[in-house]
Amino acid sequence: MPLAIYALGLMIFSMTTSEFMVSGMMISLANEFGVSIAAVGYLISAYAAGMILGGPMLTSAFLKITRKQAFLLLSSIFLIGQILGAVATNYEMMLAARIITGISSAACFGVSLAICFDMVGPEKRGLAASVVLGGLMVATALGLPIAMLFDQYFGWRSSFWAVVVLVLISGILGIKAIPSSLRAESVSLRKELSVFKNAHLWAAYSTSMLIIGATFSAFSYFTPILDRLSGFNSSAIPLLLGVYGAATVIGNVVTGRLADRFMMPTLVIGLLSLTSALVVFGFFVRNPYVSIAAVMVIGLTGVTMNPAMTARIARVAGTGALVTTVHGSIISLGIVVGSTLGGMAIDAGYGTVSPLWVGASLGALGLISLLPYLAQSNRKVAKSTLKPCTDASE
Structure with missing residues (x-):
């Protein structure tokens, strides 16, 4: 598999860890913002709603640019949302952060798969997809537990900043590894x-x-x-x-x-x-x-x-x-x-x-x-x- 495929997998791992980690730090977030556990649960719903409704609309807006450009723009939007969550001082800011990250995550999910399909032949698409989607599996097995440990020992904000670092690393790898020659949707x-x-x-x-x-x-x-x-x-x-x-x-x-x-x-x-x-x-x-x-x-x-x-x-x-x-x-x-x-x-x-x-x-x-x-x-x-x-x- 080309290096770019693994860069895409790392990005999916980072975004999926961000999606699931709130469920592991509900008590910390409830105490931080002075809200109920149920209200923290709405943060998970907000992320999912952003993915379901906003992702296709954002992807549609980027149809005319190259897939590498779309990947980098979507990663940047996700990064902004994740930073907003890391510095959130109230529940409303965190809710906005979750919506932003949910929308950009869904769109980046689709663009990442489109890139990986462009980089391999039809006979290897399933294998390439398993590497990219492997980020989702590893986030469940590794990302969520580590995020919970960060919350316990360093505070919940450290988990958000850790994801910020991972997104930056995968974005830099994407800049270097994803070919600029990949066609635009056109x-x-x-x-x-x-x-x-x-x-x-x-x-x-x-x-x-x-x-x-x-x-x-x-x-x-x-x-x-x-x-x-x-x-x-x-x-x-x-x-x-x-x-x-x-x-x-x-x-x-x-x-x-x-x-x-x-x-x-x-x-x-x-x-x-x-x-x-x-x-x-x-x-x-x-x-x-x-x-x-x-x-x-x-x-x-x-x-x-x-x-x-x-x-x-x-x-x-x-x-x-x-x-x-x-x-x-x-x-x-x-x-x-x-x-x-x-x-x-x-x-x-x-x-x-x-x-x-x-x-x-x-x-x-x-x-x-x-x-x-x-x-x-x-x-x-x-x-x-x-x-x-x-x-x-x-």
């Missing part, structure tokens, strides 16, 4: 939007949303599930989350190597494994050994299907920055949908275990969404097998 917004008339693209988006929704309906509530139902001590839960994070890194590497040649089988097997793990977890949630195994399988097969999902989008609708940015927004929507439905199930009185069943239901819907394409593939195979011979010598 298309009108109307032409770019015409891609979204493709029904197969929306089917692919739907599957991606359901995969991420199924994963995060469980992941968002791992702590209370493992604590209250599986019987683990609170001191052991960070270790279990670390195991989950390590599993996502391993799964991402494996999926990245399979996504180009076996995209659809990867999605089917991954969804089957994810849904099965959620069902088994739900039935045997009070068994600690089953719980550990289920957490590992969810880590191996959940968000790690990102390279296969991205490869599918590229095959269906190309590698345009707007297409990939909207895909990033769909993934963020999946996070919101999964965590929200899981919380609603608990609030409705179905118990702490209910997010696992919500996740299993979303995973089953994801499998159903693939059925038309599996049937289509089988028909093509059957036609090629039954094709009559036209050569008399045969």
Whole structure:
């Protein structure tokens, strides 16, 4: 992989760490700004809202410039938002910072994937995407715990400044490593939007949303599930989350190597494994050994299907920055949908275990969404097998 691919992965790691780290320092931020824990939770929602709504609009504004220029501009906007968060003196400033970083992060996510697709051939797009998206996995496994340690020992602002330094480093690497010769989009917004008339693209988006929704309906509530139902001590839960994070890194590497040649089988097997793990977890949630195994399988097969999902989008609708940015927004929507439905199930009185069943239901819907394409593939195979011979010598 070219050095630029790793620079893009480092940028995604930095931005994803910024996205998730607020959840690990809720008490510190609540005390700092004199607000409730729920109000700090809105900071996470603000980031997600910026990604879902603002990312595609910002990407559209940058369609006429080269992808390297777009990457550097978006990184600069994110840097400004992150610095604003680091120096925030009140809740309103922090809220604005989260919106700015969310919008620029989503757009940078899409542009980074578009750059990596331009730098490798079609046969290596899944592998390249796994390196870039690996930043997301490593942020979960490493970035979030380190940010929490910074908060505990040096204060929450140090975590924000650490991300600022990482963004600067990845931006400098991008200046040096990303070729200036990469084409600009050079298309009108109307032409770019015409891609979204493709029904197969929306089917692919739907599957991606359901995969991420199924994963995060469980992941968002791992702590209370493992604590209250599986019987683990609170001191052991960070270790279990670390195991989950390590599993996502391993799964991402494996999926990245399979996504180009076996995209659809990867999605089917991954969804089957994810849904099965959620069902088994739900039935045997009070068994600690089953719980550990289920957490590992969810880590191996959940968000790690990102390279296969991205490869599918590229095959269906190309590698345009707007297409990939909207895909990033769909993934963020999946996070919101999964965590929200899981919380609603608990609030409705179905118990702490209910997010696992919500996740299993979303995973089953994801499998159903693939059925038309599996049937289509089988028909093509059957036609090629039954094709009559036209050569008399045969």
